[in-house]
Amino acid sequence: MYIQRALFAAAVTFSMFTTSAQAEDQFLDGVFVRGLVGASFSNSASDFATNSFTGAAASIQGFDFGTAPVVGFGLGYEVRRNFRVSIDYSVRTGFETDTVETLALPGSTVDADHRTDTFMLNGAVDLFTLQHTLPVPVTPFLTAGIGWTRNQTTDYVSVGAGIPFRLEDNTETGFAWQIGGGFGLAIAEDLDLDIGYRFVDLGTFESGTTFLSGTTLPAPRSNVAEITTHELTLALRYTF
Numbered sequence: 001m002y003i004q005r006a007l008f009a010a011a012v013t014f015s016m017f018t019t020s021a022q023a024e025d026q027f028l029d030g031v032f033v034r035g036l037v038g039a040s041f042s043n044s045a046s047d048f049a050t051n052s053f054t055g056a057a058a059s060i061q062g063f064d065f066g067t068a069p070v071v072g073f074g075l076g077y078e079v080r081r082n083f084r085v086s087i088d089y090s091v092r093t094g095f096e097t098d099t100v101e102t103l104a105l106p107g108s109t110v111d112a113d114h115r116t117d118t119f120m121l122n123g124a125v126d127l128f129t130l131q132h133t134l135p136v137p138v139t140p141f142l143t144a145g146i147g148w149t150r151n152q153t154t155d156y157v158s159v160g161a162g163i164p165f166r167l168e169d170n171t172e173t174g175f176a177w178q179i180g181g182g183f184g185l186a187i188a189e190d191l192d193l194d195i196g197y198r199f200v201d202l203g204t205f206e207s208g209t210t211f212l213s214g215t216t217l218p219a220p221r222s223n224v225a226e227i228t229t230h231e232l233t234l235a236l237r238y239t240f
Contacts, residue, residue, distance in 0.1 A: 028240035029240065030077050030078040030079075030239070030240070031075070031076070031077055031078075031239070031240045032075075032076050032077070032078065032084070032086070032237050032238060032239040032240065033073070033074070033075055033076075033237075033238055034073065034074050034076070034086070034088075034194070034235050034236060034237040034238070035072070035073045035235065035236055036070070036071065036072040036073065036074070036088075036090065036233050036234070036235040037069070037070070037071055037233070037234055037235075038069070038070045038196075038231050038232050038233030038234060039067060039068075039069060039070065039231065039232050040067065040068045040069070040070045040092050040095075040200070040229045040230075040231045041067050041229060041230045041231070041232075042064040042065040042066060042067070042068075042095060042227055042228070042229050043064060043227075043228045043229065043230070065095040065096060065097065065114060065205075065227055066094070066095060066096055066098075067094070068092045068093060068094035068095045069092070069093065069094060070090055070091070070092045070231055070233065071090070071091055072088055072089055072090030072091065073088070073089060074086040074087060074088035074089065074122070075087055076088075076122075078239065081126075082125060082126040082127075083123070083124070083125050083126070084123070084124050085121070085122065085123050085124075086121075086122050086124075087119065087120070087121055087122075088118075088119070088120050088122055088145070089117070089118070089119050090117070090118045090120075091115070091116070091117050091118075092115065092116045092202075092229075093115045094113075095113070095114040095115070095116070095205075095227070096111070096112065096113050096114060097110055097111060097112040097113075097114070097156070097205075097225075098110075098111050109158070109159055110156065110157065110158045111156075111157045111158075111159075112153050112154050112155065112156040112157065112205075112207065113153075113154040114151065114152065114153050114154070114205050114227075115151070115152045116149055116150065116151050116152075116202050116227075117149070117150045118147055118148065118149045118150075118176050118200075118202065119147050119148050120145040120146065120147030120148075120176065120177075120178065121145055121146060121147055122143055122144070122145030122178070123143065123144060123145065124141050124142065124143040125141060125142050125143075126139045126140070126141045126184070127139070127140045127141060127142065128140065136185050136186050136187055137185070137186040138183050138184070138185055138186075139183065139184040139186070140181065140182070140183055140184075141181060141182060141183070141184055141194075142180075142181045143178075143179070143180050143181060143182070143196070143198065144177075144178065144179045144180075145177065145178050145179075146175070146176070146177045147175075147176050147177070148173065148174070148175070148176060149173065149174055149175070149176035149202050149203045150171060150172075150173050151171065151172045151173070151174075151202065151203055151204065151205050151206075151227075152169070152170075152171045153169055153170050153171075153172075153205050153206065153207050153208075154169050155167065155168060155169050156168075156169075156207035156208070167207045167208050167209070167210065168207075168208030168209075168210045169207075169208055170206055170207050170208040170209075172203065172204055172205065172206050173203075174203040174204065175203060176200065176201060176202055176203055177200075177201050178198045178199065178200040178201070179198065179199055180196055180197050180198025180199060180231075181196065181197060181198075182194055182195050182196030182197060182233075183195050183196075184237070190238060190239045190240070191236065191237070191238050191239075192236070192237045192239070193234065193235070193236060193237075194233070194234070194235040194236075194237055195233075195234060196232070196233045196234075196235065197230070197231065197232055197233075198230075198231050198233065199228065199229070199230060199231075200228065200229045200231055201226075201228050202227045202228065202229060203226070203227070204224055204225060204226050204227065205224070205225055205227060206224040206225075207224075
C-alpha cells in the first residue's frame with residue numbers, strides 16, 4: 001500500500017510539473033525579446049533659432065547634430081505569423097551642436113552636447129520569405145512606430161564675436177515617430193537577425209533660459225531646434 005501511494009504521489013507531482021511547463025510554453029508562445037545597435041545620422045536641422053531678448057535674435061542655419069550610436073532593447077508579441085508589435089527603448093548619445101551663428105551674432109561659435117531617450121510602440125509586417133537559393137531564409141519587412149522622447153541638452157556655450165555667454169542645461173519631452181524597413185535573416189531556430197533602416201523624428205532640443213555666465217541681461221534666452229535622423233540598425237530577435 002505504501003509503495004502504491006508513493007507511486008501515485010510521484011505520478012501526480014510529475015503531471016503537475018508537466019502541466020505547468022506546458023502552460024508556461026503556451027503563455028510565452030509568440031513572445032519575443034530583442035536587442036539593437038546602430039548608427040544615427042542627423043539631418044540638417046531646421047534653423048536653431050534664438051528667442052528674442054532685448055530686441056535681438058540669432059539664428060544658425062543649415063547645420064546638423066552629427067552622428068551618434070544608438071542602442072536599444074524591446075519586448076514584443078507576434079500577433080500573426082507575419083505581423084508583430086513591440087515596446088522598444090532606445091538611447092542615443094553623442095549628438096552635438098558645434099557651429100557658427102550667422103545672423104545677429106555672426107562669427108560666434110556655439111557648443112552643446114545632446115542625448116535622446118525614446119520609448120516607442122512599434123509594429124512590423126513581414127512581406128514574404130526568400131529561402132530557395134539563399135543560405136538562410138530572408139524576410140523583407142516594413143515597420144512604423146509612435147512614442148515618447150526625452151531630449152537632454154548640456155550647458156549651451158557661445159563664444160567669439162558678440163556677447164559670450166553660457167546657458168543652463170535643459171530637458172525637453174514630446175512626441176516621436178519612426179518609419180522604416182529591412183530584412184530579417186533566420187540564422188537559427190527562433191533567432192533572427194534584423195538588418196534595418198528607419199527615419200526617426202525625435203522632436204526638439206532646447207537650451208535652458210537661465211544665464212550661468214557671460215551677461216547680466218535680464219530677459220531669458222533659449223535656443224531650440226528640431227531633430228530628425230536616418231538610422232542603420234542591427235537587431236537580434238529571439239522568439240519563444
